[in-house]
Amino acid sequence: MSGKTLYDKLWEDHVVFTEDDGSSLIYIDRHLVHEVTSPQAFESLRLAGRKPWRQSRNLAVADHNVPTVDRDKGIADPVSRLQVETLDNNCAEFGITEFAMTDARQGIVHVIGPEQGATLPGMTVVCGDSHTSTHGAFGALAFGIGTSEVEHVLATQCLTQKKAKNLLIKVNGHSGAGVSAKDIVLAIIGKIGTAGGNGYTIEFAGTAIRALSMEGRMTVCNMAIEAGARAGLIAVDEVTIDYCRNRPYAPKGEHQFMAERLWQKLHSDDDAVFDKVMDLDAASIKPQVTWGTSPELVVPIDKKIPDPALEPDAVKRQGMRRALEYMDLKAGQAIIDITLDKVFIGSCTNSRIEDLRAAAAVAKGKKLADNIKLALVVPGSGLVKRQAEAEGLDKIFMAAGFEWREPGCSMCLAMNADRLEEGERCASTSNRNFEGRQGYGGRTHLVSPAMAAAAAIAGHFVDISSVLEGRQS
């Protein structure tokens, strides 16, 4: 019999029982909760007279609606305010731990989970949010769920699921200067498309993945959902275990010893069989920039915008044309010629300390270009913010003309006051470039933090890899 994949192991470890039709009740170790997708779930729970099955496995935070300035003044928009207050009240009523808006630990749900050690290897982690795939970086089975499922997890600590197929994506070799985890995952999405991972759990492997820090691994798994997979995974190694040590919710003492011994087994067996395998050479990956309204419409920085006329598939061709029109771009235009209005450094994809360091290294001693109306840096959590300030990164950003904000989702989805105006063009470190995502009529280009910072300084996209190589030689 052949060996097991990491996904097989995690799945089997959590099955409570399996029905004749193949659907299984699986046990959930960690449930993260935020304000947007939870109110109806709590309401139903209340109406049915049910209680959370295990209060302690839930951790809540408000992130989508929170303002990134003047927090002490509260939330101005009444609809947003009510959603956040509702979360506060629900958590109080049901005895669920919540990091309130004014708590130093508050931040984007996918940043605070790992930061607190609430996400650990070998767990099942769910949240009413598609980017829950982020937590798979820890060798945890993590995926987003809907509001009815949020209620289901609250009430039963379980979910009914069918097992997905196994996809292995190996990124071999070493990536060049200025090529980050974001560029790796954008290149993968460019290659397999936004539906490429449909029906699969993706395991990311290979030397280039192993070489990433936990922050970088989270960036890669974060965008597994943009590749069509509900969950992404990376095997546990010393980097994972080191990261988890001494986090507030991580096991201590004898439990820590036991846990770490178990976690070391969380990798696919050598003879494991995957349903599909894909290889990518890291050395061939350049910094990436999306030009369209889907993350798969992406090209390397040194390339031109592709011509829809050369696309053989009629549906894709049509999609490319619509995207060019919405983005106000032309086929054949060089990416470096695209000028920008705003820059956003933040989101659950790229708002961790390493991301801010990379951006600050580029911005240090420079000034924003005159055409940049606004450049926001929004740390992923209060603790990331504090760490960055201790390292002086806030000073670097502000001296260059960036705004240094309070943590939250911010302009990733523009549910708070941070947004693009109609027609504005933005270099963004977030994960979705859909029409109107960052504000009605706004135009989003997804890039890495270093690329976003470089674009803010130059006023247009620049090839950060050639800048860095020039610096080294």
Place this chain on the structure above:
Amino acid sequence: MRAFTKITALVAPLDRANVDTDAIIPKQFLKSIRRAGFGPYLFDEWRYLDHGEPDMDCTHRPVNKDFVLNKPEYQGAEILLTRENFGCGSSREHAPWALEDFGFRAIIAPSFADIFYNNCFKNGLLPIALNAQIVDSLFKELVEGYRLTIDLETQKITTPGGKSIGFDIDENRKYRLLNGLDDIALSLKHADKIRAYEAERSKRAPWLFAD
């Protein structure tokens, strides 16, 4: 979820075809953070003469006296009799939430929109599709105080005149509705299995059960 076994209840006739979910519950109410409390806004644009907004107190709003649900003789109706393609339009689960919250238990029509039909079962509402001629005859014989008996177990509707009308329903859905089982209730039937799993797992991974 409330179980549905057998009811004898007042019938309200809504003599329109293609009633869409935006008519059942207009889009401005989707901003709500709640799943309950949509009843006062059910058919908002038909029921009231002013424009409704979420959280509005409906007790003082000007009502459309001609709308069927505002008529005194239909107060307390639990069965809605209507025409084909009821619940078409968007997939909003707010539509069955509003009907259920208002007090309806069953809807009889010649046909229903697919998604709406599915959503009903998740919320304890019984949608019954009957042949258009039978629906038409019910409309015709409906007089003040008209009550129907709906027995889900035997899949039969009985008219005040004693006539019996059979209806079809998927076995699995019938079972869930008869027992008031939503997905959560079904999972909770396996509570002992979940506990056994927890007991076993806590030996392997005690740090997950330390609190």
